[in-house]
Amino acid sequence: MEEDEIIVRRILQGEQAAFRSLVDIHQPLVYHMINRLVDHEDDRQDVCQEVFLKVFRKLPSFRFQSKLSTWIATIAYRHTLNHLRRTKRAATTSLDKVSMKIEDHRPLADQQIDQNYITNQVHHMIRQLPEKYRIVLTLYHLEDMPYAEIAQVCDMPEGTVKNYIFRARKLLKEKLERIYKKEELL
Amino acid sequence: MKELTEAEIRKMLEEQSDVAGHQLDSQDIGVYEVIFTALNEAPTGGLPMDFSNRVGDLALNNALRKESRLKLLVQWAVAFGALALSALILWIFQPGFASQFHATWYELRWIITFSLVMFIGVQAADYIFLKRRKYRGES
Numbered sequence: 650m651e652e653d654e655i656i657v658r659r660i661l662q663g664e665q666a667a668f669r670s671l672v673d674i675h676q677p678l679v680y681h682m683i684n685r686l687v688d689h690e691d692d693r694q695d696v697c698q699e700v701f702l703k704v705f706r707k708l709p710s711f712r713f714q715s716k717l718s719t720w721i722a723t724i725a726y727r728h729t730l731n732h733l734r735r736t737k738r739a740a741t742t743s744l745d746k747v748s749m750k751i752e753d754h755r756p757l758a759d760q761q762i763d764q765n766y767i768t769n770q771v772h773h774m775i776r777q778l779p780e781k782y783r784i785v786l787t788l789y790h791l792e793d794m795p796y797a798e799i800a801q802v803c804d805m806p807e808g809t810v811k812n813y814i815f816r817a818r819k820l821l822k823e824k825l826e827r828i829y830k831k832e833e834l835l
Numbered sequence: 836m837k838e839l840t841e842a843e844i845r846k847m848l849e850e851q852s853d854v855a856g857h858q859l860d861s862q863d864i865g866v867y868e869v870i871f872t873a874l875n876e877a878p879t880g881g882l883p884m885d886f887s888n889r890v891g892d893l894a895l896n897n898a899l900r901k902e903s904r905l906k907l908l909v910q911w912a913v914a915f916g917a918l919a920l921s922a923l924i925l926w927i928f929q930p931g932f933a934s935q936f937h938a939t940w941y942e943l944r945w946i947i948t949f950s951l952v953m954f955i956g957v958q959a960a961d962y963i964f965l966k967r968r969k970y971r972g973e974s
Contacts, residue, residue, distance in 0.1 A: 665891050672887035677877075684878045697882060698890055705894040764872075771873030790874040821870050822863070 653717035660708055671717075672701050678718060679725045681791050685783045686729045688776065696732050700725045715801060722794075722802045726784060733780070767829070774824050782817035785810055 656674075659667035679700050680693070687693050703724055711720055775783060784803060788794040789810075800807045883889075926933040940947070 665895055668894060669887040669891040672890050676882055676886060680882055681877060684880065690880065693880075694882060694886075697886070698893070701890045702894055702897065705898075764869075767869055768873040768876060771870055772876075772878060775874070786874055790871070791877060818867065818870055818874075822866050825866060825870065 654713060657708060657711060657713075657717065660705075668705060671704075675718060675721050676701075678722060678792055681787050682722065682725050682784060683729055685775065685787045686733065686780055692732070692736070696729055699732075700728050703728060716798070718792075719794075719798045719801055722788065722792075722798075723804075726802050730780070767825075770828070771821060771825065774821055778817055778820065781805075782813050782820075785813045786817050789814055 656667055656671055660671065676697070679697055683693050683696050683700070687696055700721075704721055707724065711717070775786065778786075781803065785799055788799045788802060789796075794802070796807045796810050799810045803810065805813075922933070922936075925936065
C-alpha cells in the first residue's frame with residue numbers, strides 16, 4: 650500500500666517516469682484481463698491504452714481505499730465491458746444455460762496426446778466461457794487475487810466469485826472429458 | 836507458471852466444496868491438474884516493449900491539450916467579459932453613442948449568431964474526431 654501511495658503521489662506531482670513505471674508494473678494484469686475478454690487481437694492493445702489513459706485521468710480521485718492493482722483492475726474490467734458493448738462483440742451467453750460450442754479437435758489416433766496441445770485446447774475453451782467466468786478465472790489463477798478483491802473488481806459477492814470459479818472449472822472439465830478419456834489426461 | 840501438487844489442487848477445489856458438494860476421485864484430480872496447468876499459464880502474445888513510453892507520452896500530451904483548451908476558454912471568457920464591461924461603460928458615459936452602437940449590432944444579430952454557432956460547432960466536431968483518433972496514436 651505504501652508503494653502505491655508513493656507512486657501515485659509522484660504521478661500527481663507531474664513525474665512522467667512514475668506513470669511509465671505504473672504502466673510497466675500493472676500492464677501484465679491489464680493485458681491478461683483484456684486478452685481473456687477481447688477476442689480480436691487488434692483491439693487488445695487499443696483497449697489497454699485506453700485503460701491506462703483512463704487510469705491517468707482518474708488518478709486524482711483515487712482515495713487509497715483499496716490496493717492500486719484492484720482499482721486499476723476495476724477500471725480495466727468496466728472499460729473492457731463497455732468496449733465489448735460498443736463493438737457488440739460481448740458474449741451474450743446466459744449464465745444459466747452455458748453450453749460450449751467447441752469443435753472436438755482431437756488429435757489423430759496415432760498421434761501422442763501432447764500436453765501443449767491440450768493446454769491450447771483448454772485456452773480455446775476458456776474463450777468460449779461467459780465473460781464473467783473468464784474474468785474470475787483470470788484474476789484468481791493468473792493474478793493470484795484473493796476472492797475479496799475479485800469481488801470488488803467484478804462488483805459481485807464473494808460467494809458468487811467462488812461459485813463462478815467452481816462452475817467455470819467444472820465446465821472445462823466436462824468439455825475436456827468429452828474429448829479425452831480421463832486416463833489419457835493423467 | 837505455477838506448478839501445483841495434487842494436495843494443492845485438492846485444497847483449492849475444496850475451498851469451494853460448499854458450492855460443489857461432491858467427492859472427487861484421483862482421476863478427477865488428474866483432469867483438474869491439466870485444467871489448472873492451462874489456467875495458470877499466461878496467454879500468448881503481449882504488448883510492445885515501448886508500450887509504457889507510448890502511453891506515458893500520450894497521457895502527457897492529453898493533459899497538455901486539456902490545459903491549453905482550458906487556457907483558451909479562460910481567454911475567451913476574459914475577452915467576452917471585457918467586451919461586456921466596455922459596453923456597460925459606454926452606455927453609462929455615452930448613452931447616445933451606445934444606442935447607435937446597439938442598433939448596428941442588432942442589425943447584424945443573425946450574422947453574429949450564425950458565426951458563433953458555426954465556430955462552436957467546428958470546435959466541437961474537431962474535438963470529437965480528435966478524441967477518436969488520439970487513442971490510436973494518429974493525432
